[in-house]
Protein backbone atom coordinates (compact mmCIF):
# COMPACT_ATOMS: atom_id res chain seq x y z
CA UNK A 1 0.00 0.00 0.00
CA UNK A 2 1.37 3.37 -0.90
CA UNK A 3 2.16 5.79 1.95
CA UNK A 4 -0.43 8.39 0.97
CA UNK A 5 -3.25 5.83 0.87
CA UNK A 6 -2.15 4.38 4.25
CA UNK A 7 -2.35 7.88 5.80
CA UNK A 8 -5.82 8.44 4.35
CA UNK A 9 -7.08 5.21 5.95
CA UNK A 10 -5.55 6.09 9.26
CA UNK A 11 -7.09 9.56 9.21
CA UNK A 12 -10.50 8.10 8.34
CA UNK A 13 -10.18 5.87 11.45
CA UNK A 14 -9.30 8.90 13.59
CA UNK A 15 -5.72 7.76 14.09
CA UNK A 16 -3.10 10.46 13.98
CA UNK A 17 -0.03 9.38 12.11
CA UNK A 18 3.28 10.58 13.49
CA UNK A 19 5.94 11.65 11.05
CA UNK A 20 9.57 12.31 11.79
CA UNK A 21 10.14 16.03 11.57
CA UNK A 22 12.93 17.04 9.27
CA UNK A 23 15.13 19.74 10.82
CA UNK A 24 14.97 22.93 8.89
CA UNK A 25 18.05 24.48 7.37
CA UNK A 26 18.70 26.97 10.20
CA UNK A 27 18.66 24.18 12.84
CA UNK A 28 21.19 22.23 10.79
CA UNK A 29 23.45 25.25 10.65
CA UNK A 30 23.40 26.13 14.37
CA UNK A 31 24.86 23.35 16.54
CA UNK A 32 24.53 23.74 20.33
CA UNK A 33 27.48 25.61 21.83
CA UNK A 34 30.17 23.30 23.14
CA UNK A 35 30.41 25.23 26.44
CA UNK A 36 26.74 24.43 27.16
CA UNK A 37 27.43 20.70 27.05
CA UNK A 38 30.41 21.09 29.36
CA UNK A 39 28.68 23.29 31.91
CA UNK A 40 25.33 21.55 32.04
CA UNK A 41 26.63 18.35 33.51
CA UNK A 42 23.61 16.26 34.48
CA UNK A 43 23.48 15.97 38.28
CA UNK A 44 23.51 12.51 39.80
CA UNK A 45 19.99 11.21 40.51
CA UNK A 46 20.38 11.57 44.28
CA UNK A 47 21.74 15.09 43.87
CA UNK A 48 18.91 16.09 41.57
CA UNK A 49 16.27 14.92 44.03
CA UNK A 50 17.90 16.30 47.12
CA UNK A 51 15.53 18.58 49.04
CA UNK A 52 18.04 21.33 49.60
CA UNK A 53 16.84 24.36 51.50
CA UNK A 54 17.03 26.50 48.38
CA UNK A 55 14.56 24.33 46.53
CA UNK A 56 11.90 24.23 49.24
CA UNK A 57 12.20 27.86 50.35
CA UNK A 58 9.05 29.74 49.50
CA UNK A 59 6.99 26.64 48.70
CA UNK A 60 3.39 26.76 49.88
CA UNK A 61 1.70 23.80 51.54
CA UNK A 62 0.49 22.18 48.34
CA UNK A 63 3.84 22.49 46.58
CA UNK A 64 5.72 21.26 49.63
CA UNK A 65 3.45 18.24 49.93
CA UNK A 66 4.04 17.41 46.27
CA UNK A 67 7.80 17.79 46.69
CA UNK A 68 7.77 15.40 49.66
CA UNK A 69 5.59 12.86 47.84
CA UNK A 70 8.06 12.76 44.93
CA UNK A 71 11.23 12.79 47.04
CA UNK A 72 13.91 10.17 46.45
CA UNK A 73 16.69 11.98 48.25
CA UNK A 74 17.52 9.07 50.53
CA UNK A 75 17.20 5.32 50.27
CA UNK A 76 14.05 5.24 52.38
CA UNK A 77 12.01 6.02 49.28
CA UNK A 78 12.69 2.47 48.09
CA UNK A 79 10.89 0.75 50.95
CA UNK A 80 8.10 3.23 51.76
CA UNK A 81 4.48 2.57 50.90
CA UNK A 82 3.97 6.31 50.80
CA UNK A 83 5.40 9.46 52.33
CA UNK A 84 3.91 10.72 55.58
CA UNK A 85 3.77 14.47 55.22
CA UNK A 86 2.05 15.65 58.39
CA UNK A 87 -1.46 16.48 59.43
CA UNK A 88 -3.50 19.03 61.33
CA UNK A 89 -4.14 22.74 61.61
CA UNK A 90 -1.67 24.56 59.39
CA UNK A 91 -1.92 27.61 61.65
CA UNK A 92 -1.71 25.74 64.93
CA UNK A 93 -0.19 27.19 68.08
CA UNK A 94 1.40 23.82 68.80
CA UNK A 95 3.58 21.87 66.39
CA UNK A 96 4.20 18.30 67.51
CA UNK A 97 7.28 16.67 66.04
CA UNK A 98 7.94 12.96 66.31
CA UNK A 99 10.53 10.62 64.92
CA UNK A 100 9.50 8.81 61.75
CA UNK A 101 6.55 6.85 60.39
CA UNK A 102 6.03 3.35 61.73
CA UNK A 103 4.19 0.51 59.99
CA UNK A 104 0.69 1.93 60.61
CA UNK A 105 1.73 5.42 59.53
CA UNK A 106 3.41 4.11 56.39
CA UNK A 107 0.22 2.25 55.53
CA UNK A 108 -2.18 5.10 56.28
CA UNK A 109 -0.02 8.06 55.25
CA UNK A 110 -0.64 9.88 58.53
CA UNK A 111 1.66 10.39 61.52
CA UNK A 112 0.81 9.06 64.96
CA UNK A 113 -1.91 6.54 64.20
CA UNK A 114 -2.25 3.12 65.86
CA UNK A 115 -1.89 2.70 69.62
CA UNK A 116 0.72 5.42 70.06
CA UNK A 117 -1.46 7.79 68.07
CA UNK A 118 -4.46 7.03 70.26
CA UNK A 119 -2.42 7.79 73.35
CA UNK A 120 -1.21 11.06 71.84
CA UNK A 121 -4.83 11.99 71.09
CA UNK A 122 -5.76 11.20 74.71
CA UNK A 123 -2.84 13.31 75.97
CA UNK A 124 -4.01 16.22 73.83
CA UNK A 125 -7.59 15.78 75.06
CA UNK A 126 -6.26 15.98 78.59
CA UNK A 127 -5.12 19.52 77.90
CA UNK A 128 -8.34 20.41 76.12
CA UNK A 129 -7.19 19.99 72.55
CA UNK A 130 -8.38 17.88 69.66
CA UNK A 131 -5.83 16.34 67.33
CA UNK A 132 -7.12 18.62 64.56
CA UNK A 133 -6.10 21.70 66.55
CA UNK A 134 -2.37 20.97 66.44
CA UNK A 135 -0.06 20.19 63.53
CA UNK A 136 1.76 16.86 63.70
CA UNK A 137 4.87 16.04 61.68
CA UNK A 138 7.93 13.84 61.89
CA UNK A 139 11.67 14.29 61.49
CA UNK A 140 11.53 11.80 58.59
CA UNK A 141 8.74 11.55 56.06
CA UNK A 142 9.41 7.91 55.13
CA UNK A 143 9.47 4.82 57.28
CA UNK A 144 12.85 3.32 58.17
CA UNK A 145 12.65 -0.44 57.54
CA UNK A 146 11.91 -2.47 60.65
CA UNK A 147 11.38 0.79 62.59
CA UNK A 148 15.12 1.23 63.07
CA UNK A 149 16.42 4.62 64.20
CA UNK A 150 16.77 7.22 61.46
CA UNK A 151 20.34 7.52 60.13
CA UNK A 152 22.07 10.91 60.31
CA UNK A 153 22.24 11.24 56.52
CA UNK A 154 18.50 10.53 56.24
CA UNK A 155 17.73 13.18 58.84
CA UNK A 156 19.94 15.64 57.01
CA UNK A 157 18.30 14.96 53.66
CA UNK A 158 14.79 15.27 55.07
CA UNK A 159 15.46 18.26 57.31
CA UNK A 160 14.57 21.02 54.79
CA UNK A 161 11.03 19.68 54.56
CA UNK A 162 10.55 19.90 58.30
CA UNK A 163 12.14 23.34 58.49
CA UNK A 164 9.76 24.61 55.84
CA UNK A 165 6.84 23.11 57.77
CA UNK A 166 8.02 24.93 60.88
CA UNK A 167 8.15 28.18 58.89
CA UNK A 168 4.69 27.66 57.44
CA UNK A 169 2.99 26.71 60.71
CA UNK A 170 4.92 29.36 62.67
CA UNK A 171 3.89 27.73 65.96
CA UNK A 172 4.00 29.42 69.34
CA UNK A 173 5.49 26.28 70.81
CA UNK A 174 7.01 23.04 69.53
CA UNK A 175 6.49 19.79 71.41
CA UNK A 176 9.27 17.33 70.58
CA UNK A 177 8.12 13.81 71.39
CA UNK A 178 10.73 11.18 71.98
CA UNK A 179 14.48 10.92 71.97
CA UNK A 180 15.09 11.05 68.22
CA UNK A 181 13.00 14.19 67.72
CA UNK A 182 14.41 15.95 70.77
CA UNK A 183 18.04 15.12 70.08
CA UNK A 184 17.87 16.08 66.43
CA UNK A 185 15.95 19.29 66.96
CA UNK A 186 18.23 20.38 69.80
CA UNK A 187 21.46 18.95 68.36
CA UNK A 188 22.04 17.15 71.62
CA UNK A 189 22.95 13.66 72.72
CA UNK A 190 21.26 14.02 76.11
CA UNK A 191 18.47 11.58 76.94
CA UNK A 192 14.86 12.77 77.08
CA UNK A 193 14.97 12.64 80.88
CA UNK A 194 17.57 15.38 80.87
CA UNK A 195 16.06 17.47 78.07
CA UNK A 196 12.51 17.61 79.41
CA UNK A 197 11.39 19.87 82.24
CA UNK A 198 12.50 23.17 80.69
CA UNK A 199 11.78 25.33 77.68
CA UNK A 200 14.42 25.28 74.94
CA UNK A 201 14.71 27.55 71.93
CA UNK A 202 14.54 26.09 68.42
CA UNK A 203 16.21 27.67 65.43
CA UNK A 204 17.31 31.21 64.81
CA UNK A 205 14.06 32.66 66.10
CA UNK A 206 14.31 30.50 69.25
CA UNK A 207 10.81 29.07 68.99
CA UNK A 208 9.99 27.70 72.44
CA UNK A 209 10.41 23.94 72.44
CA UNK A 210 9.31 21.49 75.12
CA UNK A 211 10.51 17.88 75.18
CA UNK A 212 8.43 14.94 76.33
CA UNK A 213 8.35 11.16 76.06
CA UNK A 214 7.14 9.41 72.92
CA UNK A 215 3.68 7.85 73.34
CA UNK A 216 5.08 4.49 72.19
CA UNK A 217 7.54 4.65 75.09
CA UNK A 218 4.75 5.62 77.48
CA UNK A 219 2.81 2.54 76.40
CA UNK A 220 5.81 0.46 77.47
CA UNK A 221 6.55 2.52 80.58
CA UNK A 222 3.21 3.82 81.88
CA UNK A 223 4.88 4.96 85.11
CA UNK A 224 6.36 7.85 83.09
CA UNK A 225 2.94 9.20 82.14
CA UNK A 226 2.92 11.57 85.13
CA UNK A 227 6.05 13.24 83.76
CA UNK A 228 4.49 13.53 80.30
CA UNK A 229 1.50 15.14 81.96
CA UNK A 230 3.81 17.71 83.58
CA UNK A 231 5.33 18.44 80.17
CA UNK A 232 1.93 19.01 78.62
CA UNK A 233 0.96 21.29 81.46
CA UNK A 234 4.12 23.26 80.80
CA UNK A 235 2.93 23.72 77.21
CA UNK A 236 -0.55 24.86 78.25
CA UNK A 237 0.85 27.22 80.88
CA UNK A 238 3.14 28.61 78.26
CA UNK A 239 0.29 29.14 75.81
CA UNK A 240 -1.78 30.78 78.54
CA UNK A 241 1.11 33.15 79.18
CA UNK A 242 1.70 31.82 82.70
CA UNK A 243 5.08 30.32 81.87
CA UNK A 244 8.16 32.40 81.33
CA UNK A 245 8.46 32.74 77.54
CA UNK A 246 12.24 32.90 77.85
CA UNK A 247 13.68 29.71 76.38
CA UNK A 248 16.95 28.22 77.59
CA UNK A 249 19.56 26.35 75.62
Ligand code: SF4
Nearest residue numbers: 071074141142157158
Ligand atom coordinates in the same frame (compact mmCIF):
# COMPACT_ATOMS: atom_id res chain seq x y z
S1 SF4 B 1 12.87 10.25 54.24
FE1 SF4 B 1 12.73 12.36 53.53
S2 SF4 B 1 14.61 12.67 52.34
FE2 SF4 B 1 14.31 10.44 52.51
S3 SF4 B 1 13.13 9.90 50.68
FE3 SF4 B 1 11.67 10.27 52.33
S4 SF4 B 1 11.06 12.40 52.06
FE4 SF4 B 1 12.96 12.13 50.91
